[in-house]
Amino acid sequence: MSSPATSDREKVVSKLPGWLRQSLKIRAAQHGVEIQAAVEQGIRDWCNLASATTAVDTSGADSFSTFLPPGQWEDFRQIATDRRVSLIQGLAQSVQLWLDTNPAPHVARPEITRRIVVCNQKGGVGKTAITAGLGEALAEDPDALRPVRVAKALTQALRQSETHADEPAQDENPLDIENLPGPGQRVLLVDFDPQCHLTNQLGATPLPMDGDSLTNHMAGDPKGDLRDLIVSVDEEGFNGRLHLLPACHDAFLLDVRLSAVRAREAGLERALAPLEADYDVIIVDCPPSLGLSMDAAAYYGRRRESERPGNSGALIVVQAEDSSADAYDLLTTQFDDLRGDLQVDIDYLGIVVNLYDSRRGYIATSSLQGWVDIKDPRVVGLIGDLKEQKEAVRVKQPLLSYAPKSQQAIGMRALAREVL
Template sequence: MSSPATSSDREKVVSKLPGWLRQNVKIRAAQRGIEIQAAVEQGIRDWCALASTPAAIDTSGADSFSTFLPPGQWDEFRQIAAERRVSLIQGLAQSVQLWLDSHPAPDVERPEVTRRIIVCNQKGGVGKTAITAGLGEALAEDANSLHAVRVAKALAEALRASDNGSDDMPGCEDPLSVENLPGLGLRVLLVDFDPQCHLTNQLGAAPLPMNGDSLTNHMAGDPKGDLRDLIVSVDDEAFGGRLHLLPACNDAFLLDVRLSAVRARESALERALAPVEADYDVILVDCPPSLGLSMDAAAYYGRRRDGEKLGQSGALIVVQAEDSSADAYELLTTQIDDLRGDLQVDIDYLGIVVNLYDSRRGFIATSSLQGWVDIKDPRVVGLIGDLKEQKEAVRMKRPLLSYAPKSQQAIGMRALAREIV
């Protein structure tokens, strides 16, 4: 049946469609960046133009499906379905499947050079590990499934509200600020570069034993095997084998001492990870709260390489909306700027993530957020609230985006991923 519909000069059509087929066209339309109604319209047009009827589709369990079509298209479709002695439900299912067959899922767009993102701040406790894990999970989510993402304008609204002195975080609770988008489907390696092993423990992996091989050994030029043998998969259906972790070892507490005896120590991390880079689209390094030689090596690893575009790799700085983060930020950026000058390299700032934000903490939080917004370069690319789901995921030793995929923190992590890729 049909009824006059919207101001867009289309008519509303109500029929039935199997749930699996409705989900498939919803995902594929999102992957192709078009409206579902445009996909159905094209499918019906192509079905009507066929010389013969396609193979029948199982429509058992079909339930209500509505869309908007150009005036007259549904009547034409109904007439052709009658001539072919095909029910409207079957004809619609064949039309949708025809569109799906002629519009395959696009390939995941992979970077020409493996992107290297160092997640850092000299201050501990700001949530670098949570951001590293959440960002990596968001980058690796299934490209053939839809996931709730905070739209870009919601972050802009939140930051504008900060400019205007508002205590609210617009867009965080408003369902209109969230859209369902396909996952990014990238191959991601998380590197736990912190001797405290927080990232390793949060994802339920075991730290590497002190008497075995480790990233520290490879950086110090004393490997005991292949680095690939140390990497573990974050086994979760949402990531489809695309998310891996290089666990930490407590021997990293001695890394600065061991690096002091290494030639070209700034490139030690790059030399260690070079054998595995081709296996990944993005490598995320969870840095320790340190300004030592290990941080020099991490910053150098994130430098812009020859032929690499601006902003593809670099430093992602995690802060909180309080004063001590600002002090640590100054120390970190001074170190990176000194390294830039001493070694004559380009180290890009990918942005600032304000983590664990809660406007209910009053003037300290809101005024500090304003301070981060005012920096402009690097700009604020993420605003993640201080909510219970992240803490629960850590307690359960599970990835946040699979433990609480619809939580505001998960939605914000996906938005962050899209801001920097």
């Protein structure tokens, strides 16, 4: 049956099997089209065929409604009658025809492996959580839909923070949430911090001091193939797209060992370059340091010859408080010195304001405004201080596996799309 809609379309109600409706929903999102437009095109193409297509299993079909141009549903009904197929079968064939003619797009692969250096000289701002969450969001299944905050609306968040400082933070507007397919990127997370926080948080084991490690490869003293140290993160959840290079406590000695190496700034690149062909994105969780290890990380994230600006670079994690601003100044000064000394371009991918809670009052809200006012680099992520991240760390699971619908997970997906 059909009933008039308030626009130039009419509402039609029929039935469709759940599996076909879900396939339609995912494929429409993958192509960035509305479901009603996909159904309209499928019906049009089906009606233009010489005869009905192969029958579709419609067992278990339940209610399905959409909006079509006036008259299309009546024309469709007549053609279905002429072909002696039910409306449900005709609609199922139309949807399947659209799916067949609009296959899932291939996952976009970068020409040059993206290298994202997550950094800040200050500890405790949540660099590790952002590294993990960003990598998880980039590696999510391209054939499944997940909630994403497609518009962060920082101005709205600021306004809410200033006027409702005594209320729970409401950084997300439900109207800004959209279900989108995952990017499907092949991601390597590199734990570059001797404290091994990323390794421990994701349930892996730090590498033994008497074995091989990233430090050994950077210092020119490898004991094997670095690939042999890599572990998969939640193989079932990410289908082998998310890997981790665990840390070793020997990284506490990295600066000393690098001081004896020629071209020490290139140490991290020499170690990781052989792995790049296996990944779309490599994300480095940096230690809270301004030493030689940070120089090596910054150099690794530099813009290479023929690489487009913003493909790789530094993602700076801060909190909405004063000490983060002091650390930010130290870090950007180090980057400026490297640019001048080595004549390289190091792009800023943006600032992530992490662990934000407007209930902390003026310090939080004014600091957030200060980060937004910087403009270059711009704020690309606002992640709330909520319990799910802490719980995920406690149970040693990826946040997006442990709490995929949490506001923090939704924010991580928004961040991933900002830096893609």
